[in-house]
Amino acid sequence: MSLRIAEIFGPTIQGEGPLIGEPTVFVRAGGCDYRCLWCDSLHAVESRYRHEWLPMEADAIMERIEALSGGRPLLVSISGGNPAIQDFGPLIALGRQKGYRFACETQGTIAPLWFADLDMLVLSPKPPSSGMETDWSAFEACIAAKGAVPAAMKIVIFDEADLAFARLAAERYPDLPLFLQPGNGETDPAIPVDLDALAGRLSWLVAQTVGKGWLRPRILPQLHVIVWGNQRGV
Ligand SMILES: C[S@@+](CC[C@H](N)C(=O)[O-])C[C@H]1O[C@@H](n2cnc3c(N)ncnc32)[C@H](O)[C@@H]1O
Numbered sequence: 001m002s003l004r005i006a007e008i009f010g011p012t013i014q015g016e017g018p019l020i021g022e023p024t025v026f027v028r029a030g031g032c033d034y035r036c037l038w039c040d041s042l043h044a045v046e047s048r049y050r051h052e053w054l055p056m057e058a059d060a061i062m063e064r065i066e067a068l069s070g071g072r073p074l075l076v077s078i079s080g081g082n083p084a085i086q087d088f089g090p091l092i093a094l095g096r097q098k099g100y101r102f103a104c105e106t107q108g109t110i111a112p113l114w115f116a117d118l119d120m121l122v123l124s125p126k127p128p129s130s131g132m133e134t135d136w137s138a139f140e141a142c143i144a145a146k147g148a149v150p151a152a153m154k155i156v157i158f159d160e161a162d163l164a165f166a167r168l169a170a171e172r173y174p175d176l177p178l179f180l181q182p183g184n185g186e187t188d189p190a191i192p193v194d195l196d197a198l199a200g201r202l203s204w205l206v207a208q209t210v211g212k213g214w215l216r217p218r219i220l221p222q223l224h225v226i227v228w229g230n231q232r233g234v
């Protein structure tokens with residue numbers, strides 16, 4: 001079975017969440033069951049970009065990963081779109097044999113069996129600002145599917161309603177490491193990022209969490225946005 005792949009790029013650094021800073025190659029799946037109002041990866045979501053998604057077999061994807069990494073095993077980050085729509089099991093099996101490790105980013109709406117073959121599952125339930133509704137039973141199916149694989153929850157925060165959502169999610173899942181990242185409201189690759197505005201959103205988020213005595217979440221920027229702005233493929 002071939003997979004619909006929007007892009008494969010790297011090595012770069014993982015810019016978000018629990019593995020931030022780690023060298024990685026990204027495999028971005030095409031197609032998503034959500035349409036977040038502020039999605040920064042619409043080229044892997046909207047069907048008007050479908051013609052750019054390549055059908056690729058697992059061995060061809062692995063070949064590309066090996067070429068990009070010079071054959072030196074590293075972390076492969078599977079993102080999208082929602083990669084959980086497709087079967088990444090064969091790719092993970094192939095990569096593992098060669099010493100590669102696999103992390104996956106997903107919103108937690110679909111729970112494939114291959115979650116249990118990962119090294120890290122990053123679950124990113126969507127707050128009210130996204131315009132999406134979270135189905136917690138589907139989210140829990142993802143946690144069940146991953147089995148003993150380490151997982152973390154990463155929530156994008158634009159406003160106070162998002163913070164309230166994050167608080168509830170945190171209470172629901174006391175054992176999941178929690179990461180909050182400020183939402184990026186300007187995702188057009190053609191427009192340079194405003195680093196001062198980004199720092200402002202980060203300091204607001206720290207003030208609203210740590211500053212108010214909420215010490216559980218780790219607060220992180222999107223490192224790749226600081227370094228490369230909204231460029232694709234970084
Ligand atoms: C593009 S999504 C792809 C994976 C999966 N669909 C998901 O949402 O988790 C990867 C990560 O980027 C985050 N993200 C998307 N748009 C963003 C934005 N405008 N600002 C900050 N984070 C964003 C998502 O919340 C998610 O954690």
Ligand SMILES: Nc1nc2[nH]cc(C(=O)O)c2c(=O)[nH]1
Pocket residue numbers: 012013014015016026041079080105224234
């Ligand atoms: N460097 C880098 N780090 C990332 N972390 C999550 C990303 C994503 O779009 O899933 C992403 C991305 O696109 N680039």
Ligand code: SF4
Pocket residue numbers: 032033034035036039040041042045080081082107
């Ligand atoms: S779930 Fe992820 S990829 Fe899909 S629209 Fe939302 S942020 Fe974009």
Ligand SMILES: [Mg+2]
Pocket residue numbers: 040041
């Ligand atoms: Mg991204």
